[in-house]
Amino acid sequence: MYQLKNDRYIRAILRKPVDMTPIWIMRQAGRYLPEYKKIRAEFDNFLSICKNVDVACEISLQPLRRYNLDAAIIFSDILVVPDAMGLGLYFDEKKGPGFLYPVTCQADIKRLPIYDPEQELSYVMNIIRMICKNLKGSVPLIGFSGSPWTLAAYMVQNGSSKNFNKIKKIMYSDPIILHKMLDKITENIILYLNAQICAGINSIILFDTWGGILNYSAYREFSLYYLKKIAANVLRKNEISYIPTILFTKGCNQWLEDIADIGFDALGVDWGINIGDVRRRVGNKVAIQGNMDPSVLYASPQKIINEVKMILASYGKGSGHIFNLGHGINQDTAPENVSIFVDAVHNFSKQWH
């Protein structure tokens, strides 16, 4: 375990004073970077990169060499959890992720195992240990998982979906069996995140990418309930420090008060809401991550800077803001624009602290 040299990200989540607003970028390691594409071209599939400890470590570090980011994130994917549960994950170049053995019936759900992450996901723990050795505490390392609901949606739909008809059919025709499935996924996620903490990560983010397709009562019953269980059961500290947690949701801004109440330290919000309004609504309960539209990075440098200034001003004075995009960075973003973005956040946030 290393003492952190730059702990701006951690301090901001804990709403302690900072000299400037910290920034990291969702999907900061990936296809908009030429150095990633160069490595990617040497492998036929994305999953074999995720399982290659040296390469995944190298890719995690790439964005930090280019930009003054305040955190690193492990290079992996939320779908390695269903893969470790025996579903046989693959990534199709055109169609995106899919499973050899998707969940199609009750018997499939009954068969889902509770795994040992130190066995089934040992490669992730090895990647974490290797990144930590390289970072030597220069910035915090973020670990992550998908939310139980988001993972269940992928496992039943067999990949991405437009209307999520299959999982909604189970949800409304046999909610008990869906709860059984979510219980197992939740248990596996807690084991996974606690193993990540033991391996050396400094913070956790949960991606509830598909919470926003539910109505209010279904969101509370099938997504929030399980996220609350996770917040209550992750270790929250290692030998030397507290491990702050962020919950990223998409399309859930109408339920911010509920989401702020379940025990995460920070909420990640999309760009569908003014960040000042988020702050007013959640008060002192949580810090806020976000929330620039990733498409702003297609604009001119001056427009990018203006947007950054506007978001900083909307948030206002004081700590508690972790700057980020409102969703993952687009793969056709110009890497030069990311430099302008990151530096603008640092330069123009000083006046607010």
Ligand code: CP3
């Ligand atoms: O830098 C980082 O943020 C770490 C890496 C990371 C990836 N995926 C790499 C990746 C993280 C944190 C994720 C999370 C993830 N994966 C989410 C949650 C966040 C979100 O975006 O809402 C979701 C829903 C997934 C599922 C997933 N992975 C899909 C739907 C796809 C295919 C579509 C796409 O964007 O290509 C992936 C593949 C994926 N995950 C890639 C990367 C870099 C592209 C694979 C490639 O290079 O060929």
